[in-house]
Amino acid sequence: MRTSVIEAYLARLYSEPAEAQRFLADPERTAIRAGLTPPEAREVARLDPAALRISCRVFERKRAWKARGSS
Amino acid sequence: MAAEAAVAAEAAAEAVVETNTSDRFGISWRPELAAGIFENMPRIDVLEVIADDYFHASADRVRSLRTLARQIPVMLHGVGLGMASTAPVHPRKLAHMARLIDKVTPESWSEHLAFVRWGRREIGHLAAPPRNEDTVEGTLENIHRAVRLTGLPPHLENIATLLRPPASSLDEPEWISSILRRSPAGLLLDLHNLYANGRNFGYDPALALSRLPLDRVTHVHLAGGRLVDDGLLLDDHKHPVPDPVYELLAMVAARSAKPLTVILERDGEYPEMSALLAELDRARAAVAKGRRECVPA
Numbered sequence: 001m002r003t004s005v006i007e008a009y010l011a012r013l014y015s016e017p018a019e020a021q022r023f024l025a026d027p028e029r030t031a032i033r034a035g036l037t038p039p040e041a042r043e044v045a046r047l048d049p050a051a052l053r054i055s056c057r058v059f060e061r062k063r064a065w066k067a068r069g070s071s
Numbered sequence: 072m073a074a075e076a077a078v079a080a081e082a083a084a085e086a087v088v089e090t091n092t093s094d095r096f097g098i099s100w101r102p103e104l105a106a107g108i109f110e111n112m113p114r115i116d117v118l119e120v121i122a123d124d125y126f127h128a129s130a131d132r133v134r135s136l137r138t139l140a141r142q143i144p145v146m147l148h149g150v151g152l153g154m155a156s157t158a159p160v161h162p163r164k165l166a167h168m169a170r171l172i173d174k175v176t177p178e179s180w181s182e183h184l185a186f187v188r189w190g191r192r193e194i195g196h197l198a199a200p201p202r203n204e205d206t207v208e209g210t211l212e213n214i215h216r217a218v219r220l221t222g223l224p225p226h227l228e229n230i231a232t233l234l235r236p237p238a239s240s241l242d243e244p245e246w247i248s249s250i251l252r253r254s255p256a257g258l259l260l261d262l263h264n265l266y267a268n269g270r271n272f273g274y275d276p277a278l279a280l281s282r283l284p285l286d287r288v289t290h291v292h293l294a295g296g297r298l299v300d301d302g303l304l305l306d307d308h309k310h311p312v313p314d315p316v317y318e319l320l321a322m323v324a325a326r327s328a329k330p331l332t333v334i335l336e337r338d339g340e341y342p343e344m345s346a347l348l349a350e351l352d353r354a355r356a357a358v359a360k361g362r363r364e365c366v367p368a
Contacts, residue, residue: 003205004157006238011189014198043237050301051233051271055198058305063195 001040009034009044013052015063020056024049093330094358095144096351099337107344112143114348119334122147122180126167137175146290146332147171149182152217154227155200155250156186157209160216169220181226181259181290182217184210184247197230201238202246207253214254224255226290229283231264231306233271243268244282251287258284261292262319263312267304280319285326293320293354294336308338312350317357324361331358 009031013020023030027045032038097117098108108115118139125133139145149168152160172180185197200206218224229247241249251258260283262276269276295310312335324331333354335347 001238003201003203003238007157007186007200007206008189010198010200010237011186011192011194014194015192040238046237047234051303054299054301054303054305055233059195059198061195063193066195 001043002037005036006040006044009036009040013044013047014056014059017056017060020052024052094324094355094362095330095332096335096354096358097144097332098335098347098351099148100139100145101337101341103341104337104344104347107347111344111348114351115143117144117146117178117332117334119146119148119181119336120177122149122168122171123151123164125171125175126164133171133174140175140177145175145177146334147175147177147180149180149225150197151187152182152213153185153187154182154213154217154225155184155206155210156213157200157205158186158189160213161188165217165220168217169222172221172223179226179290180221180223181228183228183230184250185230199230199232199234199236201236202243203238203240204249207241207246207249210250211254214250214256218255224257226257226259227251228259228261228292229264230261231267231296233303233305235272244279248282248284251284256287257289258287259290259292260285260288260323261294262316262323263292263294263296263306266313266316266319267296267306270304276315276319277322280322281326285323286329288323288327289329289332291320291323291331291333292336293317293333293350308336309340311342311346312353317353320354320357321361321364324358325364326361328365333358 013023028041031041031044036044095116097115097119100118100120120136125136152164152168154160183197186200187194187197265279266276269279293312293316294306294308295312296304296306297310299305335350337347
């Protein structure tokens with residue numbers, strides 16, 4: 001299990017709404033397509049979908065708020 | 072509300088003689104709260120300022136912060152370094168932090184046990200990394216980088232997460248203890264984060280508290296949150312501190328011989344200042360209660 005690869009994928013999942021949508025529809029296949037090995041993809045696929053949806057909304061709001069603030 | 076505030080104030084008056092004389096109670100500095108803070112300085116011992124808000128600030132704004140730090144103890148609180156990661160901490164942000172520490176000379180600085188980016192990909196907020204030996208090692212390296220540049224070990228804060236981090240071989244208390252045991256960092260213990268994680272993942276936060284290295288705790292955060300979908304508790308800092316968090320604070324005071332600095336965090340839906348001061352008074356009362364029930368180490 002490559003921790004840095006999983007960490008990189010989590011960052012992608014949390015910061016790219018389109019990737020999160022694909023992942024929620026088909027977690028394992030989406031993670032494998034992103035370069036994770038099947039065991040790594042299985043591990044990431046255990047993320048709770050409801051908690052992931054809420055977290056992604058929170059992350060997106062924070063990014064928007066920061067973008068507004070900096071501009 | 073007024074009756075609650077009166078009861079809290081009465082409890083706090085009793086608490087003054089009971090708390091360790093060095094226990095301190097303060098609030099997170101937010102522009103929206105500035106007037107209320109200045110009007111109530113005698114009831115506020117310390118302020119915690121978001122460091123990142125000053126990374127690109129004008130010299131005048133930084134000077135104002137330095138002036139503030141001469142009037143009342145100020146702690147700088149970072150939110151964007153990404154200390155808990157297999158990736159190195161963001162070098163430019165760390166340089167900003169070191170420069171700000173140099174200019175403001177706060178009494179301490181803190182960051183989160185979180186990752187916030189990967190490469191140029193910004194998550195936007197604090198995320199829990201996999202809790203395993205790889206991230207313990209990465210975090211230790213980042214702490215050493217930070218100490219080398221700032222000259223001060225940070226206090227590192229446990230975070231709230233709705234997501235159980237994948238690829239974890241350690242639970243949260245084990246992971247935090249592994250990092251602190253091998254570093255000079257202190258633990259900035261956020262009791263609402265601990266409470267929310269316990270509630271969201273079905274474990275007893277008091278038990279988790281007992282497994283943390285409380286001898287490394289001198290700073291504590293209090294906050295409130297709200298229930299969202301699926302009954303999950305979101306730590307949004309926009310609501311009053313719930314009762315169980317005060318109970319956890321009393322437990323910390325009972326188990327810690329060190330003076331505590333307790334900070335009330337509020338990030339929106341700001342109430343009247345009197346309500347925040349009443350929460351600080353409840354915190355004083357909780358610490359006093361814990362000190363009375365002191366559990367010998």
